[in-house]
Amino acid sequence: MEAAQSDPRPAAQSDDACRTRVVLNIVGNKWSMLVVRHLRNGPRRFTELKRATDGISQRMLTVTLRSLERDGILTRTVHEVMPPHVSYELTEMGMTLRQATAPLLDWSIAHLSRIDDARATYDARADPSAAS
Amino acid sequence: MEAAQSDPRPAAQSDDACRTRVVLNIVGNKWSMLVVRHLRNGPRRFTELKRATDGISQRMLTVTLRSLERDGILTRTVHEVMPPHVSYELTEMGMTLRQATAPLLDWSIAHLSRIDDARATYDARADPSAAS
């Protein structure tokens, strides 16, 4: 990427935006939080994660793991035993990330029904004819 | 956890998936966390949010606000004074959501440089020829 020439950008909330972008680029995709959560009790192998993460494809698991590895959230270790296999494990940073996401998970658990409620109310009010 | 049992129908992590999807569908998009954050000190008008959220288009602000309103995160109030305007305000649930996202924001602030570091290391190791 080329550096921007003159950068006439307000800096204050660009920082906020930057931080939210960073965190969303890590956990904001479809599988990352699930994979991180599955690693909470220690290292897991590729196939274990694949079976534990219902509906994920090999490709998406690889992509997700590579991304998390690149960000320093987990480590990838190749074991040259027989049969050879690969294990993934949360780093220190990965464990703190998981702790940081826990409140959000708790929140969603606590408010799931309330959200459903709000949506039903909103939909009924805004689009009553949609019930066909 | 029922990991050790014979479990032909893995319901446990389907629930996990459900929760992560719910929370990601609310705050996992580009602008929601920013908008919620801008409402932390009380109601704001549409144009205020527009100016406060750098780079957002009118369409995306409307879409984001509608989505958050539908989920019961904020309320939309039309003021029929002169000149007429609209104000948005966090609900009780919206405020608890903001509190739940705070640790994640703190985490990203605390680990930003470390993440950059990890990425640089990974890229240098995996793709040294890219620098040439």
Next chain:
DNA sequence: CCGTATCCGCGTGGATACTG
């Protein structure tokens, strides 16, 4: 001032087949 409508590029993620 506060939206809505339309068009469209692009990135994410899914399906499938192939490799070491």
Next chain:
DNA sequence: CAGTATCCACGCGGATACGG
């Protein structure tokens, strides 16, 4: 077992123009 490669559908989000 643990990936890689290729193709493609879909939805998010941006630009722009228009309406109440």
